[in-house]
Amino acid sequence: MYKADIKVMDCTVRDGGLMNKWQFSDDFVRGVYKGCVEAGVDYMEIGYKSSESAFSRDEVGPWKFCDDKDLRRVVGDNDTSLKLSAMADIGRIDPADIPPANESLIDMMRVACYCHQVDKAIWLAEHCMDKGYEVTINLMAVSKVNEADLDEALADLAKSRVPIIYVVDSFGSLYCESIEKLVKKYAAAMPGKELGIHAHNNMQLAMSNTVTSLINGVTMLDATLLGMGRGAGNCPIEILIAFLKNPKYRLLPLLDAIQTHVKPWQQKIDWGYHIPYLITGAMNEHPRSAMKWMDSEQKDDFVSFMKEMHDYELLE
Amino acid sequence: MYKADIKVMDCTVRDGGLMNKWQFSDDFVRGVYKGCVEAGVDYMEIGYKSSESAFSRDEVGPWKFCDDKDLRRVVGDNDTSLKLSAMADIGRIDPADIPPANESLIDMMRVACYCHQVDKAIWLAEHCMDKGYEVTINLMAVSKVNEADLDEALADLAKSRVPIIYVVDSFGSLYCESIEKLVKKYAAAMPGKELGIHAHNNMQLAMSNTVTSLINGVTMLDATLLGMGRGAGNCPIEILIAFLKNPKYRLLPLLDAIQTHVKPWQQKIDWGYHIPYLITGAMNEHPRSAMKWMDSEQKDDFVSFMKEMHDYELLE
Helix, strand or coil: CCCCCCCECCCCCHHHHCCCCCCCCHHHHHHHHHHHHCCCCCCEEEEEECCCCCCCCCCCHHCCCHHHHHHHHHHHEEEEEEEEEEEECCCCCCCHHHHCCHHHHCCCCEEEEEEHHHHHHHHHHHHHCCCCCEEEEEEECCCCCCCCHHHHHHHHHHHHHCCEEEEECCCCCHHHHHHHHHHHHHHHHCCCEEEEECCCCCCCHHHHHHHHHHHHHCCEEEEEEHHHCCCCCEEEEHHHHHHHHHCCCCCCHHHHHHHHHHHHHHHCCCCCCCCCHHHHHHHHCCCCCHHHHHHHCCCCCHHHHHCCCCCCCHCC | CCCCCCEEEEEEEHHHHHHCCCCCCCHHHHHHHHHHHHHHHCCCEEEEEECCCCCCCCCCCCCHHHCCCCCCCEEEEEECCCEEEEEEEEECCCHHCCHHHHCCCCEEEEEEHHHHHHHHHHHHHHHHHHHHCEEEEECCCHHHCHHHHHHHHHHHHHHHCCCEEEEEECCCCCCCHHHHHEEEEEEHHCCCCEEEEEEEEECCCCHHHHHHHHHHHCEEEEEEHCCCCCCCCEEEEEEHHHHCCCCCCHHHHHHHHHHHHHHHHHHHHCCCCHHHHHHHHHHCCCCCCHHHHHHHCCCCHHHHHHCCCCCHHHHH
């Protein structure tokens, strides 16, 4: 499936860090970085851009802050064609703490927001643009938003200067028809904007939803090594690259990073397809209850988890 | 997605048995059976129908033969609405060893064949029909068949009395567009036939390909508990049932069977998404080399496996 304008973004450290509070060694982050560079991946999201006042370094690792001195220790001057991205969570970053782009190794700031925060997101994203960054806005949890609210948010985004807007399947509850409908809605509401897709794998549909988005004109594709990410994780980047067969990408360096750095983490944290994540996904719910269950000693008692979910009759 | 005429077939014992030579305890098979009955699943494929002369009972378990006395030990008289199916491999079953349907607990015989065997498959399937069975023909490995050969096979099937024909993604190499194209081709070539889908999960597309097939008119849907099956396994039946939200099915009994019987097998055999299976799937190759690799001590050395594949440049 040759598309000249595809851009693949690796989110392993940023989304995977949601499972271990970004407590990755420099060696791990360097391994992911090296894999992305050699594979020809376009962007690597290396963490969150947060203010030091919002979190304690005793609790979270350096990739929750993406301070330039931490970045530089791992990627040097990043004298490569790989662009680095950081995600900004509204309310967790003081705009004054964002350096001008020409003083930072970060190339792109992605602003994640819920529909009701879209005005704040636009303000922050345009602030970052004015500082010289590439920017996107990633509209989260849209599978639970009513159509009128979503339409209003999209109309606001259409009027903004932000050039790239993401379809985000936060709960992993969407499938080909719902993804296609959303992508077409976004494209119609925001002519001229580039679109992205960020999928979760609760129903083993992250890869498929990414491909469906691509077929429908989305060009920014998020994925992670071995699908590492919150809960059921994301679209596995190695599947996406193997599928695309695009001459600008190479699979082997990603496999190397997986076997050396990512796979060992499977012994420590339970991302990926597990039944509790399926249940929240199929119910279109936030994965937090499933994540809590997976952290308990009853994690393999799927029947009890389903019974505990308040409205399990939905699926029963 | 309400469709009145959907039928779901659980293939856990039959396809999962390819990973352990059908060495399942009676308790396991009974657990799967009970789960299917209580969940309202339509069919359970309980194994292969093979002649005793083709395999040794010292090597393979009873579900390679599906002898009625073994069946009866597990399901009694099967006084339920669940129908039992067995798969017949051409050349491994002497037609004389197939009892009349009214003397057997088996309700359906599925004949698996390659395109070049389609005449033999039609003969065997019609032989089973004459003995009173429901039948299907499952045309394997079509992703490697040239279009003229496939068209000829479909034309032969169209002329047969066999009422149900399966689209089979043997190598897990297909995706939404290729699946849609195949389903439409099958429907056009064989008007009046019912269609089925049997997917493999090498690229994490088994669930998605099953849904795409359903959207395009396929009504017989194969799936297995926790995706248990050869290599990367199949469409996970618990995802399919959770997705369908069809009032005739219940999810909870399937989760019970998974946690009690199927999940413990994950400690013993490596079905499901693993990088070697991804590589054969993306290359549209039979998974046998990946299965061999997964049985070796180097199973987590994905880079070496990819280099060893003869024409790995395809993906590199």
